Amino acid sequence: MSERTLPDAPARGRRMIPRDVTESLRAATPLELLFDLCFVVAVAQAAAGLHHAFATGHTGFGLVSYAMTFFAIWWAWMNFSWFASAYDTDDVPYRIAALVQITGALILAAGIPRAFDHRDFTMAVAGYVVMRTALVANWLRAAASDPAGRSTALRYAAGVTTVEICWVAMLALPHGMQSWAWPVLACADLAVPVWAERRHRTTWHPHHIAERYGLFTLIVLGESILAASLAVQGAVDTRAATASLYSVAGGGLLIVFSMWWLYFAKPAHRFLTSNRAAFLWGYGHYLIFASAAAVGAGLSAVVDDATGHGGASGAVVTVPVAVFLLAVWVLQQRPHHVGRGHNLIVPTAAVLVLAATFTGAPVPVTGVVMAVLAGVAAAFTRRRPE
Template identity: 60%
Template sequence: MPAPGPFGRGHVCTAYDARMTDHDQAAPDRRFRPLVRMTARDPHEPHRVATPLELFFDLCFVVAVAQAGVRLVHAVAEGHAGQGVLGYCLVFFAIWLAWLNFTWFASAFDTDDVPYRIATFVQIAGVLVLAAGVPRAFDANDFSIAVAGYVIMRVALAFQWLRAARNAAGPARTTALSYAAGLVVVQVGWVVLLLQPVGGLWYWGFLILAVAELAVPIWAERAQRTTWHPHHISERYGLFTIIVLGESVAAATVAVQSAVDEFSALGELLPVGLGGLLIVFSAYWLYFAIPIHQHLTSGARAFLWGYGHYLVFGSAAAIGAGLEVVVEQAVGKAHISQTAAAAAVTLPTAVFLLTVWLIHSRSAKRGFAEHAVLPGCALAVLASTFCGDAAVPVAGLAMAAAVAVGEVLHSRHSRRRPAA
């Protein structure tokens, strides 16, 4: 049995997981208990998977992601791409960071007792408030409701860290208190920022506070690293990737439905729907091609991987928004050119490919050919922007080709390995 983590082994009381089999007798007791001491879980704990509460938490974030995507579609379709992308990046940052911090905390301290569940529900309420404020943030530069929802989520997380500090000692307690203090101080900064008019100085203030938010975990863990579980973390990130890709599947479905409803545009919209599905299916395949938990071996690597997913998640969700823009342009509802509409799909797809290669799959690549697959596909996708009404189908074929080439190269490498 592995030695206790720096925060202590503590009680393990997560919700019952139906995926456990009868022979898993060594797994921890997962029956619900109303109240337990919040001490850290074993980072080597067997059978550590996402709980139903975590899945519920993720699904509630779909509302906020969908709202951000809808407003991005409207802004780009009306010819305000710059304003739309900026608003999308700001709002998605809040969504992503709140999700990220809860996920890493839960990986180390999930007790799933009454106080933990209530605090999680408060965070869910916060993301719903944030989602309600997305339209105002995009349309009127009014971030008051969105920031209120964000602060609700962060204050609830600060409570969780204070609870963890109560049951810790030494460097572990210092880390927990540092997290709580850092969160509270930065939230005060967000409230002060609300008092300023939105403009150049406001955006600089946002940037400073965003950097401060990202710095809190780095600063807090200088005393001692929290005992997150690599396999659990990789599963949680994979599940959220599926959620944001699901938004793009919904957009491809809208394209196909529009093709059926707009029979006169059937020849233009059906290829968009099929190309969009190819892009999304290939994105899924490429992301889940390797078991990333084996490479999360240090705090520095985990920070880079975890923070880099801002671009992975944001671009994956933006692909769906781009598909809707292409549909609106095809039926004459968007006030932009065909090339600009195509770029709404190809640009986020290229960002997704490059980011997945840089932070996620590069560690498992061997040789120049394997390393060149995703960057080469990104270039091909960008080039497809100028293929007129065939842009999305061509991008989809490029993605499918990347999957095929990657599988062939991986198969060859696997066959050579035993001989070596």
């Protein structure tokens, strides 16, 4: 029996009952890790599309497409993760439903290039429907097995199904109108959990949720490292490497390492004590995830510029880094009620990062600013231990 398996595992295998919110050793499961691994593909597709937009000078169009496609990725991952935190029975029907959702994620990933380049959402919506249909089946199963949470589960099932039908109906709209319908439907999707949990909170586990978000943060940071390393490799293979290129590579590593350091400097589970705090923290992570993945696309574009194959400005790196810093400051640091000095260093660093855009070496300068920020944050942490 594994550490995370409850003593009543046979009973749990027959019925989808809530997890214990005080359960010790509540860690991510191998199935959840597989789910995250498959989402790497979707994140990579979105980042690649953004890189191409930067490289070809279509930054505005690329940013809008990136925001739309990354929302679909993030929201599908969110729904699986929070449901699993409350009702992970780890039996055969649950595993099959999770594998179906993974299949939907891969279909979604395959549709991202079309959605990104041509705003053709057909395949992306198809993958989304596959994922959401499996999720609805899980909520209906939870409603049948958990009398206390029945109304909440039925609300989730009804809300998800309704919005899912609307997404499919959107495909019948004229192409130009689909882009206007998209934000409306995205807001409707975001509203479903708020409405569903008004009467009864699902039994999500704070420590487990914090770990799941941390793991996805590692995924998007890994995408940034991979994108930059592949770009540098391509430059070296074509003998286009220059001192500027190596300074970009070094600065990029400092940026990503510091982003990791800052995100994991404070434990998040301690302030996830209510739905209100959880909604703000969980929804706000869209900015953390999207900006972290965008840093990789920006680094790739700056590498192209350093080798004479593009004209991207340093803003494609500095802006997402600044967004990441401010989002981490609001969601991960301020809730810990740190001192005034500690509370000011991150916004100050974000301003300095934006100012680095106008220097001759924005990526190395940003890397130095981030490294100094990580060092100062570490010093404050030693002075004010948890």
